[in-house]
Amino acid sequence: MIELLKTRDKVIGAKQTRKLAEQGRLKTVFIANDADQRVVGPIKQICESKGITVYYVDTMKQLGKAAGIDVGAAVAGILDN
Secondary structure, three states: OOOHHHHOOEEEOHHHHHHHHHOOOEEEEEEEOOOOHHHHHHHHHHHHHHOOEEEEEOOHHHHHHHHOOOOOOOEEEEEOO
16 A cells, blocks of 8 residues: 555655645555654544544655655655545
8 A cells, every 4th residue: 555655646744744634635644653643643633533544654764765755754645636
């Protein structure tokens, strides 16, 4: 499932992901298990309330690589086109 980050329109990072999740513009959100819970907790809640599917990835490094960036990412999302 994480492979979709390579081919679909996406958003990377907590602020942008949270913003688009609040607007209901995301189809799927990926959260790194080793991310700070203070950062990802509110995003999880928004996703639950909006019915956005959440998948968990082992590490921020793995999520960043899948999203095509050279650093780790706590959160990434796939846009609902």
